[in-house]
Amino acid sequence: MNKKHFLAVDLGATSGRTILGTVADGKIEMKELTRFPNQILQIHNHFYWNIYSLYENIKGGLFAAKKEGVKISSIGIDTWGVDFALIGKDGSLMGAPYAYRDPHTFGKPEEFFNIIPREKVYDLTGIQVMNFNSLYQLFALAQAEASPLEAATEILFIPDALSYLLTGNKVVEYTIASTSQILNPRTKQFEANLMRAAGVKPSLLGEIVMPGHVIGQLTDDLAEETELGKVPVVAVAGHDTASAIAAIPAENEKFAYLSSGTWSLMGIEVKDPIINKESYDMNFTNEGGIEGTTRFLKNITGMWLLEQCLKEWKKEGITYAYEKLVEMSGTVTPFQFFIDPDHPSFANPASMVKAITEFCTSRGQKAPSTHAEFVRCIFESLAMKYNFVLGKLKDLAPFEIEKLHVIGGGSKNPLLNQWTANAIGLPVIAGPSEATAIGNIMIQAKAEGIVDSLQSMRAMIRQSISIDEYTPENNTEWVTAYEKFLSITK
Missing domain, CATH: 3.30.420.40 (ATPase, nucleotide binding domain)
Structure with a gap:
């Protein structure tokens, strides 16, 4: 060629x-x-x-x-x-x-x-x-x-x-x-x-x-x-998210996706919009995709929580490389603290550290006290919230969801990807991180006649990128912890 x-x-x-x-x-x-x-x-x-x-x-x-x-x-x-x-x-x-x-x-x-x-x-x-x-x-x-x-x-x-x-x-x-x-x-x-x-x-x-x-x-x-x-x-x-979803290296339609960054978008790709009482109550949205598809999705607060904490700690003269954050989280006892990432108190607080502390104590939990505990609290809570939203998607999807594709910057976060797999009980496929640009380019390639369908676009993307797969671990522990998360966040 x-x-x-x-x-x-x-x-x-x-x-x-x-x-x-x-x-x-x-x-x-x-x-x-x-x-x-x-x-x-x-x-x-x-x-x-x-x-x-x-x-x-x-x-x-x-x-x-x-x-x-x-x-x-x-x-x-x-x-x-x-x-x-x-x-x-x-x-x-x-x-x-x-x-x-x-x-x-x-x-x-x-x-x-x-x-x-x-x-x-x-x-x-x-x-x-x-x-x-x-x-x-x-x-x-x-x-x-x-x-x-x-x-x-x-x-x-x-x-x-x-x-x-x-x-x-x-x-x-x-x-x-x-x-x-x-x-x-x-x-x-x-x-x-x-x-x-x-x-x-x-x-x-x-x-x-x-x-x-x-x-x-x-x-x-x-x-x-x-x-x-x-x-x-x-x-x-x-729309940048539509280009990103076009770049998901899926082999069939039976997947959910998580466009993960400062904010997260979780959804499914469907032929027809899903508009009913359940989707209205859950505030799901129906946006356009390529080839006339619909992106049925929900916005979730993402790494905004951690980014705001890191800003505060930087003012104290402390900065962390990502590898250090992962190492820190591993030293903390799991499932001690849970927050609802989408609670209004986390939208734009003067202090994210204080907002997390107040959320935990107001619900009868011990609050995180070390930086490592805050990081673990955020990552575990995000994984649990992803499981909650995915459960709603499973109820509304016209097909069985077999795996979760994570794209965007969050696809390079192996710790959160593994915990997400543990929480949802399904494989997580991570990559590409540059999904929006890849989707943009591949739609141009389709217009040029190099590929002829969304499926052939995705096949070429699978041949071009490296992806990581995370399989669920410690399922019983995560199921029990999810019940605790639900009871705390209501």
């Missing part, structure tokens, strides 16, 4: 990067070209994304790709969800896009439910209610009579807006649109009634395209300036 080279632009809420992906002989290789910050701008008590800075940094990635001396077959962009840019009738951006952290959406879901009940909104969209969802952002802008919204003729979600800056062509990609709480996952179309209820014209949202759609080519000026020529830009799975 001739070598094919693809450029992935992977943007997170705090940083971005460009990655060169090379596909040849049934395998994929990656090379990071550039890395850059993505900072929220605070102006007059509002928070915005500096979309022009992102554009300039993407251009920097194009120049870096040119220096590699290879022909770039296509470019694809993935980002975080929900946020969008407003486009005027002359094609200009109507100001900087609002960031999801802007406080103008606080309380807006509850106000919106006075117009359309919460249960009806969930039934139409299958999306968990969060105040920063696109629906409530638009509702807030409409109520404020925001000039950019009043002047807008189109809405483009962030990856689509950046692709528009590169090509001059406008599309609305399915997976990123599915995060908005405006898309109906059954029809895969926008719900005009939700837009009208928010005080926004339904015509602002255009026709949806699926991952793999070729948006266009680099504009003439970019093609000349970067010397890359008229490279196609492909609508990959624009």
